Amino acid sequence: MRSVKSLLAAAAASMMSTAAFAADLPIAAPPMYAPPPPAEFSGWYLRGDVGMTNQRLKSLTSTDPNAAAFTSTGMGFDSSMLWDLGVGYQFNNWFRVDVTGQYRGRANFHGTQFAPAGVFGPTFAENNNYSGSKSETVIMANGYVDLGTWWCVTPFVGGGLGASYNRISGFRDDGVIYNGGVLNNSVTYAADAGKWNFAWALHAGLAYHVTPSVTVELAYSYMNLGDATTGANSNFAGSAVAQNPWTMHNITSNDLKLGVRWDLDSPLPPPPPPLIRKG
Numbered sequence: 001m002r003s004v005k006s007l008l009a010a011a012a013a014s015m016m017s018t019a020a021f022a023a024d025l026p027i028a029a030p031p032m033y034a035p036p037p038p039a040e041f042s043g044w045y046l047r048g049d050v051g052m053t054n055q056r057l058k059s060l061t062s063t064d065p066n067a068a069a070f071t072s073t074g075m076g077f078d079s080s081m082l083w084d085l086g087v088g089y090q091f092n093n094w095f096r097v098d099v100t101g102q103y104r105g106r107a108n109f110h111g112t113q114f115a116p117a118g119v120f121g122p123t124f125a126e127n128n129n130y131s132g133s134k135s136e137t138v139i140m141a142n143g144y145v146d147l148g149t150w151w152c153v154t155p156f157v158g159g160g161l162g163a164s165y166n167r168i169s170g171f172r173d174d175g176v177i178y179n180g181g182v183l184n185n186s187v188t189y190a191a192d193a194g195k196w197n198f199a200w201a202l203h204a205g206l207a208y209h210v211t212p213s214v215t216v217e218l219a220y221s222y223m224n225l226g227d228a229t230t231g232a233n234s235n236f237a238g239s240a241v242a243q244n245p246w247t248m249h250n251i252t253s254n255d256l257k258l259g260v261r262w263d264l265d266s267p268l269p270p271p272p273p274p275l276i277r278k279g
Contacts, residue, residue: 043265047086047098049217051257052079055107058250060130069119070128075111077134080104082255084138090263097143100160104136106169109248117178125178132171132190134248136225138164138199149209158203166228166251167194173246190230190245197226207261217259225251 055077061067082105088098114127140162147155171190176183205219230245 042090042092043263045088045090045096045098045264046262047084047088047100047259049082049084049100049102049219049257049259051082051255053077053082053104053107053253053255054079055134055251055253057248057252060111060113060246060248062246063244066115066120070113070115070126072111072113077107077109080107080135082257086142088142088261094146094148095144096146097141099139099141102136102138102140104138104253106133106135108133109168109171123178123180127176129174130172130246131174132230133169134166134228134251135169136164136166138162138223138225140199140201142201142203144203146207152209154207154209154215156203156205156207160201160203162199162201164197164199164225165194166197166225166248168192168228168230168248171230171246186235188233188235191232191234193229193231193245195227195229197228199223199225205257213263215261215263217257217261219257219259221253221255221257223253223255225253227251 057075057077060072060075082102084100084102086098086100088096090096109130109132111130112128113130115125117123117125120126140160142158142160144156144158147157168190169192171192173186173188173190175186175188177186178184201224202222203219205217207215207217209215228248228251230247233245
C-alpha cells in the first residue's frame, strides 16, 4: 500500500515540475496574416474621355520665296475641347491596350509675320496678321502599364501611335505694306483644307477604382499631330493670288483629360449570405 502511495506522489510531483517548466517557456507568436494576392483580371472594356487642349506649332511657312525673310511672333492657338471614345482589352493587372477615336474641337489661331524696313529695301516694310481655326480627328492605338494599386488608386504610363486628320478653317491674312511713303492694305483668304498625318502620343495619369467594373481616370497626354496646310488663296474680290498655301509645321498639344472605363468582364461580387431567422 505504501508503495502505491509513493508511486502516486512521485507521479504528481513529476507532473507539477513539468507544468512549471512549460510555464517558463516563451509563448510562440501567432502566425502573421498575409492578405491573398490580388486575383489576375483580364477582359474587354469601353472608355470615354473629355478634356482640354493646349496646342502650339513650330512654324508657319509658305512656298513664297520671300517667306524666309519674315520674322514670326505671337504664333499660337487658343484652348479647345476634346472628346474620345474607345474599346480596349486588359491582359492582366498591369498591361492593357485600347483603340480610340478622338475629335478635337476648333482652336482659334493667331499670329504675325513682319519684315521691317531694310529687309526688302530702305523704304519698304510689311506686316501680316493671321487668323483662323484648326480642328483634328485622331485615330490611335494605345498601350498602358499599370504600376500597382494603393487605396484603390493606380498610377499608369503609356504611349500611342496613329493618324490625325488636321483641318484648317477660315484662314485669313490681313497685310499692311509700307512702300516709298505709301501705305496699302491687303486681305488674303485661304480655302478650308485638311490632310492626314502620322501622329503619336505619350500618356500618364491616375486611375481610381470606383467599383469593380467602373474606373475613373485623370490623365495627361502629350500629342504630336504633324502638319496642317490651307487650301488655295484668293483676295477680297475672290480672285486667285500668286502666294502659295500656308503650312503649320509640327503641331503639338499638352492635353488634360477626365475619363471613365467600363470593364465588361469584371468579376461579380459574391452573393450576400442567406438570411437566417431565429426563434
